[in-house]
Amino acid sequence: MPQQDDATNTFRDRLYTIDENGKRLWVYAKKPKGSLTTARNVVGLLLTCFFLVAPFIKIHGQQFLLFNFLSRQFVVFGVQFWPQDFHLFFIGMIALIVSILLFTATYGRLWCGWACPQTVFTELIFRKIEYWIDGDIHKQKQLAAQPMNAGKLLRKIIKHGIFYTVSFIISNYFLMYIIGSDAWTQLVTDDPSHHIAGLSIMVIFSFVFYFIFSWFREQVCTIVCPYGRLQGVLLDDATVVISYDYIRGEERAPLRKNEERKTSGKGDCIDCHQCVLVCPTGIDIRNGTQLECINCACCIDACNDIMKRNDFPPGLIRYASEKMIADRKPWRFSIRSGAYTFVLCALLVAFGFFLVTRNPVEATVMRSPGMLYQDQGNGKISNLYDIKIVNKTNIDLPIEIRLLSQKGEVKIIGNDPVIKKQTVGEAVFFIFLDHSQITGSNMEMDIGVFSGGKKLDQTRATFVGPEK
Numbered sequence: 001m002p003q004q005d006d007a008t009n010t011f012r013d014r015l016y017t018i019d020e021n022g023k024r025l026w027v028y029a030k031k032p033k034g035s036l037t038t039a040r041n042v043v044g045l046l047l048t049c050f051f052l053v054a055p056f057i058k059i060h061g062q063q064f065l066l067f068n069f070l071s072r073q074f075v076v077f078g079v080q081f082w083p084q085d086f087h088l089f090f091i092g093m094i095a096l097i098v099s100i101l102l103f104t105a106t107y108g109r110l111w112c113g114w115a116c117p118q119t120v121f122t123e124l125i126f127r128k129i130e131y132w133i134d135g136d137i138h139k140q141k142q143l144a145a146q147p148m149n150a151g152k153l154l155r156k157i158i159k160h161g162i163f164y165t166v167s168f169i170i171s172n173y174f175l176m177y178i179i180g181s182d183a184w185t186q187l188v189t190d191d192p193s194h195h196i197a198g199l200s201i202m203v204i205f206s207f208v209f210y211f212i213f214s215w216f217r218e219q220v221c222t223i224v225c226p227y228g229r230l231q232g233v234l235l236d237d238a239t240v241v242i243s244y245d246y247i248r249g250e251e252r253a254p255l256r257k258n259e260e261r262k263t264s265g266k267g268d269c270i271d272c273h274q275c276v277l278v279c280p281t282g283i284d285i286r287n288g289t290q291l292e293c294i295n296c297a298c299c300i301d302a303c304n305d306i307m308k309r310n311d312f313p314p315g316l317i318r319y320a321s322e323k324m325i326a327d328r329k330p331w332r333f334s335i336r337s338g339a340y341t342f343v344l345c346a347l348l349v350a351f352g353f354f355l356v357t358r359n360p361v362e363a364t365v366m367r368s369p370g371m372l373y374q375d376q377g378n379g380k381i382s383n384l385y386d387i388k389i390v391n392k393t394n395i396d397l398p399i400e401i402r403l404l405s406q407k408g409e410v411k412i413i414g415n416d417p418v419i420k421k422q423t424v425g426e427a428v429f430f431i432f433l434d435h436s437q438i439t440g441s442n443m444e445m446d447i448g449v450f451s452g453g454k455k456l457d458q459t460r461a462t463f464v465g466p467e468k
């Protein structure tokens with residue numbers, strides 16, 4: 001890290017985007033260009049396409065990704081998870097957290113710069129619209145300094161109109177990931193008076209997204225995002241982040257014509273501030289790794305361009321760890337990263353095992369509440385039961401209930417149930433047992449759930465009878 005004395009270390013005391021009075025300082029970021037920016041644009045475009053297409057991809061009738069918190073229905077890659085699969089969800093969540101820790105400890109905020117929806121939407125859609133309408137950094141600053149006139153007002157109306165439209169589209173897609181694309185289609189094609197709540201949520205979401213992407217922007221990453229706030233504990237000196245090579249760059253000084261840079265004792269940084277101008281969070285990466293840096297790599301492209309123009313080698317700002325810069329050594333996989341990888345692999349294996357071996361049908365049997373046993377008067381005793389069956393398969397299942405541990409009779413009230421695919425079905429049934437079969441007043445029994453003669457699940461229930 002560049003050595004700074006206490007007097008010059010004040011950048012650690014405050015956010016770049018907030019002044020001494022707590023007022024927001026707007027970041028006018030210069031339009032970035034370069035190989036990493038191009039690569040990020042391609043990645044962002046692919047991710048945006050995926051975001052727009054995924055709600056319409058169906059696997060065995062299931063939406064590819066669905067996170068319906070309201071009805072507790074979760075579908076990941078076409079596989080539906082039920083509340084009964086909580087252990088899977090739990091392991092999956094732990095694996096996700098560990099993978100985030102691993103990734104961050106090893107590769108820093110790669111996620112933030114390349115794949116986070118906040119960055120992708122802000123930098124690759126909204127800021128591009130801004131460049132297109134308001135121009136690059138200098139034009140934007142000029143426009144902001146101008147008093148309001150017809151031209152400026154028109155630009156603002158067009159820009160914010162487009163911003164709101166894009167926010168509205170994003171909010172609609174967001175809704176599709178929560179309620180499903182079929183329910184969304186119904187919401188927008190049906191009589192609006194039947195969907196006041198749904199349509200209101202859609203409009204509220206649109207304004208929230210509009211606020212975030214048109215105004216709040218980098219503040220989400222620096223103030224709100226918990227992942228961003230955790231960087232201080234996740235990163236160490238072996239983590240690869242966007243780094244300024246202060247050994248090579250210092251003493252920074254403007255470039256003078258025909259000067260012999262090496263022999264003059266100056267470093268490769270010509271103090272041109274291009275890396276600061278392109279930064280969407282407004283920081284100076286030459287001060288070292290900072291909370292606000294989202295690893296977008298724009299400063300790498302900007303600096304490489306300056307290096308190239310002045311016949312200096314590229315990489316004064318590059319992906320590197322503090323150790324790599326200080327010790328001038330190549331990147332090495334740290335012990336901490338190895339430990340995280342091991343734990344992550346173990347969790348993924350456990351997750352895969354539970355996923356593959358999970359029961360496609362799950363039954364729960366309970367004695368009907370408030371009912372005692374019934375003496376049928378023919379030497380038989382009966383109990384009444386409620387059964388709940390989760391059918392996680394993609395076919396409708398005609399269900400048959402059998403008593404496994406005793407000889408007795410099962411009688412379903414009404415027709416034999418058919419549990420529709422990917423639903424939960426319920427039925428009520430009696431179990432009749434001879435007195436001779438009853439061994440106690442609270443007797444445990446095994447009950448099997450069958451379909452087409454094949455046992456799908458087995459569960460336990462209590463049979464209540466007279467004292468023996």
Ligand code: SF4
Nearest residue numbers: 279293294296297299
């Ligand atoms: S310092 Fe560089 S990588 Fe970090 S946010 Fe600014 S431009 Fe992006």
Ligand code: SF4
Nearest residue numbers: 269270272273275303
């Ligand atoms: S772009 Fe490179 S040369 Fe210019 S100020 Fe930043 S680090 Fe120094």
